[in-house]
Amino acid sequence: MDTLTDEQYVVDEKGNATAVILSIERYKKIVAILQEVENLKEMKILSQSVEFKKLVQQGLADIRLNKVIPWKDVWDEL
16 A cells, blocks of 8 residues: 555545545655654754743853763652
């Protein structure tokens, strides 16, 4: 079921398509593509955010100054 012609539709009593039946493989591919598009949108928004840029710069400065603690230590404190 890899071509568009293999798709099947669920129709209502008037013959209007109301849903589509497709393979799990195709569904997962569609979901993955949509997630990637959403991630790209978020990345673009963040890359244009002055506040986000400041936070990244502060984080990089903290790393250079060794003002960091391992994630495991943070988790253990929780």
